[in-house]
Amino acid sequence: MVTINYRSAEIKLAESVYDPAEDSYLLADAAVGHAEDGMRVLEIGTGTGFVSAVVQANRKVKLIATEINPYAAACARSNGIEVIRTDMFAGIRKDRQFDLIVFNPPYLPTSEDEKVPGWLNYAFDGGIDGRTSIRYFSEEVSGYLAPGGTILLLVSSLTGIKEVSERMQAYGLKTKIVASVKCSFEELVVIKATGHSCPGEQK
Amino acid sequence: MKKDLMEILACPVCKGDLILNIEKEDGNEVISGTLYCPRCNEYYPIEEGIPNMLPPELRE
Numbered sequence: 001m002v003t004i005n006y007r008s009a010e011i012k013l014a015e016s017v018y019d020p021a022e023d024s025y026l027l028a029d030a031a032v033g034h035a036e037d038g039m040r041v042l043e044i045g046t047g048t049g050f051v052s053a054v055v056q057a058n059r060k061v062k063l064i065a066t067e068i069n070p071y072a073a074a075c076a077r078s079n080g081i082e083v084i085r086t087d088m089f090a091g092i093r094k095d096r097q098f099d100l101i102v103f104n105p106p107y108l109p110t111s112e113d114e115k116v117p118g119w120l121n122y123a124f125d126g127g128i129d130g131r132t133s134i135r136y137f138s139e140e141v142s143g144y145l146a147p148g149g150t151i152l153l154l155v156s157s158l159t160g161i162k163e164v165s166e167r168m169q170a171y172g173l174k175t176k177i178v179a180s181v182k183c184s185f186e187e188l189v190v191i192k193a194t195g196h197s198c199p200g201e202q203k
Numbered sequence: 204m205k206k207d208l209m210e211i212l213a214c215p216v217c218k219g220d221l222i223l224n225i226e227k228e229d230g231n232e233v234i235s236g237t238l239y240c241p242r243c244n245e246y247y248p249i250e251e252g253i254p255n256m257l258p259p260e261l262r263e
Contacts, residue, residue, distance in 0.1 A: 064208065064211060070255075073253050074251065074253065077252055082204065082205060082208060083253055084208070084211075084212065084253070084254055084256055085253050085256060086215055086256035087215070087257065087261075090256060091212055091215045091247075091254065091256030092212070092213060093210075093211055093213040093218065094213065094218050096210070096211050
């Protein structure tokens with residue numbers, strides 16, 4: 001069995017589950033940087049559980065994760081993550097709020113003939129423009145964000161960083177790029193989004 | 204899943220409250236059982252500690 005050790009976390013990998021790559025490391029580092037002890041943390045689409053496991057290994061947080069792929073959900077659980085098998089936020093109560101919400105979405109622009117077979121497709125397929133999951137996420141996420149809470153969203157230059165930021169701003173979120181790395185054919189960034197401060201409140 | 208995950212879980216269809224039926228547990232962990240939505244009259248299985256909150260047509 002293949003395992004990865006990173007920042008005091010040990011993560012087992014599995015068949016039909018996205019292997020942690022540059023995007024996962026970038027997001028895990030950003031998540032540890034923003035997580036504080038005592039926070040309620042939600043990861044959407046956790047895959048192997050890599051990002052969540054790295055956060056849990058470095059911060060005393062109350063963390064849950066969602067995942068649609070059954071192989072990935074089982075893998076994440078084997079890595080010590082409290083995982084719910086569900087589509088994005090579907091199985092989570094409307095009135096539940098989290099201090100930190102982390103998402104490494106399927107962000108690759110994908111046509112019908114570029115889809116990969118089976119559950120693994122959920123890890124890559126961002127629809128024709130790469131932003132299908134991100135649109136849904138942007139629409140829903142504010143309802144689950146605690147006042148003063150933070151969203152960390154990983155996207156690629158292939159997805160359209162400006163378009164994603166504008167989409168989140170359209171839902172009243174403030175956005176800022178807090179991490180980036182250049183890979184062979186793309187740039188990966190972490191977009192930090194926070195709720196607007198109340199009228200009259202200085203930030 | 205831990206029993207206190209019930210504070211977070213909702214029916215994925217109507218977002219209503221669920222009723223937990225435990226078949227197998229280990230301390231605070233529910234290993235298998237079901238989550239029942241009375242409004243939708245639908246059962247969501249818990250298997251090997253993972254609640255499966257997918258609508259029935261998407262379950263494997």
